[in-house]
Amino acid sequence: SVTVEANETATITATADSTASSSGGSAFGTGTSLAVNGVIATNLVLGDASALISNSNVTTTGDVTVAAVNESTIDATTKAVTETGNTGVGVTLAFNTMGWQAQNILFAAIDALLGTGIGDEDSCSVEALVTNTRLDVGGNLSVTADMTAQLNAEISNDSTSAASALINATGMAVSALLASNMVSTSTQAALDYTSTQGSVTVDGALTVASSDAAGIDATSSMKAISSTTNDGGASLLGSTLDKVLSKYECTSHSGTQTLSSGDMVKVASDHEAGGLVGAFYKYTGSDQTLDLGSVDYSGDDWERVSLEDVSPQFGNLTGSNSMGVGGQVVRNDVRSSSEASINNASIMLGGLLTVKSDEVSQISATIESVASSSGGSAFGGGSSLAVNATIATNLVLSQSSATITNSAISGGTLSGVDVEATNNAAIDATLNSSTSSSGGIAVGVTLAFNTIGWQAQNILFQAIDALVGTDIGDEQPSKVEAYIKDTTISVGQDITVSADNAVQLNATVSNAAESVASALFNTSSGASGFVLASNMVSAGAQAYISFSGITQGLVTAGGDVSVTATDDAGIYSNVKLVMSSEATSDGGAAVINNSKRAEESILRADYFSSDGEQTLNFGTLVALTQD
Numbered sequence: 001s002v003t004v005e006a007n008e009t010a011t012i013t014a015t016a017d018s019t020a021s022s023s024g025g026s027a028f029g030t031g032t033s034l035a036v037n038g039v040i041a042t043n044l045v046l047g048d049a050s051a052l053i054s055n056s057n058v059t060t061t062g063d064v065t066v067a068a069v070n071e072s073t074i075d076a077t078t079k080a081v082t083e084t085g086n087t088g089v090g091v092t093l094a095f096n097t098m099g100w101q102a103q104n105i106l107f108a109a110i111d112a113l114l115g116t117g118i119g120d121e122d123s124c125s126v127e128a129l130v131t132n133t134r135l136d137v138g139g140n141l142s143v144t145a146d147m148t149a150q151l152n153a154e155i156s157n158d159s160t161s162a163a164s165a166l167i168n169a170t171g172m173a174v175s176a177l178l179a180s181n182m183v184s185t186s187t188q189a190a191l192d193y194t195s196t197q198g199s200v201t202v203d204g205a206l207t208v209a210s211s212d213a214a215g216i217d218a219t220s221s222m223k224a225i226s227s228t229t230n231d232g233g234a235s236l237l238g239s240t241l242d243k244v245l246s247k248y249e250c251t252s253h254s255g256t257q258t259l260s261s262g263d264m265v266k267v268a269s270d271h272e273a274g275g276l277v278g279a280f281y282k283y284t285g286s287d288q289t290l291d292l293g294s295v296d297y298s299g300d301d302w303e304r305v306s307l308e309d310v311s312p313q314f315g316n317l318t319g320s321n322s323m324g325v326g327g328q329v330v331r332n333d334v335r336s337s338s339e340a341s342i343n344n345a346s347i348m349l350g351g352l353l354t355v356k357s358d359e360v361s362q363i364s365a366t367i368e369s370v371a372s373s374s375g376g377s378a379f380g381g382g383s384s385l386a387v388n389a390t391i392a393t394n395l396v397l398s399q400s401s402a403t404i405t406n407s408a409i410s411g412g413t414l415s416g417v418d419v420e421a422t423n424n425a426a427i428d429a430t431l432n433s434s435t436s437s438s439g440g441i442a443v444g445v446t447l448a449f450n451t452i453g454w455q456a457q458n459i460l461f462q463a464i465d466a467l468v469g470t471d472i473g474d475e476q477p478s479k480v481e482a483y484i485k486d487t488t489i490s491v492g493q494d495i496t497v498s499a500d501n502a503v504q505l506n507a508t509v510s511n512a513a514e515s516v517a518s519a520l521f522n523t524s525s526g527a528s529g530f531v532l533a534s535n536m537v538s539a540g541a542q543a544y545i546s547f548s549g550i551t552q553g554l555v556t557a558g559g560d561v562s563v564t565a566t567d568d569a570g571i572y573s574n575v576k577l578v579m580s581s582e583a584t585s586d587g588g589a590a591v592i593n594n595s596k597r598a599e600e601s602i603l604r605a606d607y608f609s610s611d612g613e614q615t616l617n618f619g620t621l622v623a624l625t626q627d
Helices: 105-114 234-245 459-468 589-604
Strands: 002-022 034-045 048-054 057-060 064-084 087-098 124-131 134-137 141-165 170-192 198-202 206-230 256-259 264-266 280-283 288-291 302-305 321-343 345-349 352-374 384-405 408-411 416-423 426-438 441-452 478-485 488-491 495-501 504-519 526-537 539-546 555-557 561-567 570-585
Touching: 002 087, 002 124, 034 064, 048 064, 064 087, 064 124, 064 170, 087 141, 124 141, 141 321, 206 384, 321 345, 345 352, 352 441, 352 478, 384 416, 384 426, 384 504, 416 478, 416 488, 416 539, 426 441, 426 526, 478 495, 495 539, 504 526, 526 570
Parallel strands: 002 064, 034 087, 048 124, 057 134, 064 141, 087 170, 124 170, 134 198, 141 206, 170 321, 198 345, 206 352, 321 384, 345 408, 352 416, 352 426, 384 441, 384 478, 408 488, 416 495, 426 504, 441 526, 478 539, 488 555, 495 561, 504 570
Antiparallel strands: 002 034, 002 048, 141 170, 170 206, 206 321, 256 288, 264 280, 280 302, 321 352, 352 384, 441 504, 539 561
């Protein structure tokens, strides 16, 4: 037997994790606290595999195997967190490529931001070739090329500003994320003769097969969250009242005690008779003597107490400026091809001749964008602005072909011919954008472009195409071809030629902009949202047996002759846009009602959200605390 193998394995596992934190300022809003965080991450893979027999004469009683395998992987995680009590700015740039030449950061950023094609494509390739070689094989002849290229990217950029003072505090959070994930591959398996028709004798099966699986699995998250509080010290009241709780009369370890209505007891950590350990309970029954170690504090004569949570909240007392601004641009791009072919060969067969090409190019992309701002004041002063802009582009270009050309095939009773090509390109894209402002303006803008079978173009042209319905973009269908051309055939079994195209695009886009403002008077709010989404698929399938010369070709089969082409390309799209604006100027009625409802809910609650891990049953009530 003869074996020629080539194996390429390229792997990158990378993690970039950056945190910037700033704490400063004063209780009266003076001083400056600034946190700035910048991350640039680049991961690149270039790799080829080639197995070749060329210009030779091979004779063997065993098998001949020519196999090439290329397995390339990038696992990249990029995380940036920026936290401050005043102004926070976080910027993340992430570029992950397979099959693209290196370029400088500026050009990479332009490519990702505008969708241009400055970078040079240099596909990760795999080839299994037999060229201009006479073959006499007593066993099986196998020529196979297999490509697996997988890019996994997790990218996040979070900026948070939490400004708090008695008066004059301001806050701003800015978050920007630019990500580009690109994969380019090519796969070829071939039996080829460039001049004189080659002689191939195979007593067993002859297989020429190409398989290309290129994929991107990308998750990106951008958050810009700003909250400004100027409450004149109300936020300190809760912690002060907690100190009052420390003046409880006794604990569950205090043995037998005489209690009056209003007395407080703290439940010890080892108490098992009932009640939440570590919590405070107020006795509401008549005067009596009780063994505190055996009392069920969840009973009717006891009330759970947390003064912090029942204290009224009046919001900001002075104008509190807050701004949360976020922008995210993500580009995912997969380009791949698979080709299996026999050309200009004279073949004597003992078994089945198979020429097969499988193409699977897929993108799975999840994008989350959040911009939030909380500010304003109870008297309508101050400003709160949340702005969120997201641009997402997902592109797949793919080709698959299985062909026999300019050849002559003959065989015995067990011989047959199977030419098969498939293309299963797919995009599964989800984009969720949320913009919220408490006390001001919320603006959310989302652009989403998903294409299979269309060449890349810049964002401006994509937007015009989607908005006006023009045809600026260049179509490059994701095709699948299976054919036998100018080849005489005489075999004892079936002849099958099939092309199956099943490219699918699944896209979900959601953009929600919400503004809620409430004050004693002079309240205003506004929310605006915009979505531009484009989903396009161009695909085709072709299968045939043909002869181009004047002389009619001869195809003879002892079984069935089947030629089929199937094109099941499809798009599923779901787009949702929600805008909501609410302004309330009620002279303080809402504050009073909210405080009253909060107190009532807390008195009924079995647990607070601050109680940690607890076992819940159906109907158990949990009150949300301020933390």
